[in-house]
Amino acid sequence: MNPSREREQIWQHLQEQAFAALLADDLTLAETHFQHAYITRYGQSWKESSSPQSFWSQPAPPLPQAVPLAKLHHDLEQLDYLLQTGSLPAEHFAEHRQALAKACLHQAQLYPHVLPEQALPLDKLCQNLLSPIWGRNLWRNLSLPTGPLLNPATDFERISADYHRNAPGFALSDQLLSPECLQNLLDFCQRATIWNDYGRGAYVGSYLWDGFCSPLILRLGQALRQQLPKVLPYVMTVAWSYKYDSGHPGVGLHADSEGRINVNFWLTPESANLQPQSGGLMLYDVLAPEDWHPKTYQYRMNELFRPGEFKAYSVPYRQNRVQFFNSQLFHQSEPFQFKPGYLNRRLNVTLIFGFRRAEQANQHLFRWPSRRFS
Numbered sequence: 368m369n370p371s372r373e374r375e376q377i378w379q380h381l382q383e384q385a386f387a388a389l390l391a392d393d394l395t396l397a398e399t400h401f402q403h404a405y406i407t408r409y410g411q412s413w414k415e416s417s418s419p420q421s422f423w424s425q426p427a428p429p430l431p432q433a434v435p436l437a438k439l440h441h442d443l444e445q446l447d448y449l450l451q452t453g454s455l456p457a458e459h460f461a462e463h464r465q466a467l468a469k470a471c472l473h474q475a476q477l478y479p480h481v482l483p484e485q486a487l488p489l490d491k492l493c494q495n496l497l498s499p500i501w502g503r504n505l506w507r508n509l510s511l512p513t514g515p516l517l518n519p520a521t522d523f524e525r526i527s528a529d530y531h532r533n534a535p536g537f538a539l540s541d542q543l544l545s546p547e548c549l550q551n552l553l554d555f556c557q558r559a560t561i562w563n564d565y566g567r568g569a570y571v572g573s574y575l576w577d578g579f580c581s582p583l584i585l586r587l588g589q590a591l592r593q594q595l596p597k598v599l600p601y602v603m604t605v606a607w608s609y610k611y612d613s614g615h616p617g618v619g620l621h622a623d624s625e626g627r628i629n630v631n632f633w634l635t636p637e638s639a640n641l642q643p644q645s646g647g648l649m650l651y652d653v654l655a656p657e658d659w660h661p662k663t664y665q666y667r668m669n670e671l672f673r674p675g676e677f678k679a680y681s682v683p684y685r686q687n688r689v690q691f692f693n694s695q696l697f698h699q700s701e702p703f704q705f706k707p708g709y710l711n712r713r714l715n716v717t718l719i720f721g722f723r724r725a726e727q728a729n730q731h732l733f734r735w736p737s738r739r740f741s
């Protein structure tokens with residue numbers, strides 16, 4: 368069997384075991400399988416490797432045929448940040464930084480009139496420049512905060528009451544994460560080289576099955592369930608984070624209706640937001656129909672969003688502002704303009720609890736289709 372194909376099969380098997388453990392509420396086993404799966408596909412990080420030789424000798428993920436400039440620009444900014452902070456040694460990575468910068472310039476000159484999110488074919492020169500470092504697990508810190516993950520001053524009873532009063536389910540809370548948890552999660556998102564989803568526009572993403580599997584994420588989901596049992600009676604089934612260019616329009620109108628409850632929050636400091644009264648979330652009082660498949664939403668919006676028959680609610684951007692809402696509610700990013708610069712990129716995190724298509728007693732028997740993490 369082809370070695371890369373064999374690794375993918377092992378990765379797939381470990382992912383299935385990880386999600387089975389997650390749904391059985393065995394976080395320790397889920398963490399173990401998620402980490403083994405990630406290393407199987409992306410290798411050990413520079414810090415985890417025993418030597419430079421062992422790091423570079425690990426199999427690397429295959430280089431795609433086409434990549435958006437937005438992804439290349441993000442990776443260059445992140446690598447610069449890792450070098451500037453001493454997270455990676457310049458003597459081993461400066462040459463790769465120059466190659467990545469050259470690839471960015473080459474693509475920009477070759478395709479001067481394309482949108483940043485448009486996937487651009489990689490010619491032989493770009494392939495040679497990118498292949499040594501592409502997709503490698505350069506940095507990933509899996510440490511947990513020593514203190515509580517949630518702010519002890521939070522009024523959890525108020526959140527629960529708000530959620531059930533605002534049918535079909537909505538509540539928000541500011542400063543919900545403890546300062547240590549917030550900083551740990553922000554640092555993880557800024558440093559960890561886990562941004563392997565780049566085909567959705569001028570932003571990069573990371574999912575529980577493909578890098579966003581820090582033990583902190585799993586423990587945070589558990590802590591929220593413990594404090595809000597009437598809001599979150601289901602296990603966390605998936606999580607992701609998106610990181611945007613400074614002037615990106617955000618995620619368009621959609622509903623994450625395969626889940627039961629969304630928990631959505633922002634990480635980037637408010638000082639980065641050039642439009643303080645915007646940049647957050649637009650939530651609509653429109654539920655995705657039970658018998659509609661999510662792939663059909665964009666073609667059938669006019670059946671639901673008739674003028675004057677729905678309300679839109681603006682939730683302005685705030686760092687550490689957490690929203691809880693019914694996953695069937697349609698929502699979208701508000702337009703935003705953040706300051707340029709890597710540390711100013713808008714970062715959001717979403718945790719999904721429960722499966723819409725399974726009753727509460729059978730939640731642990733349900734699974735996301737394996738194609739979700741392929």
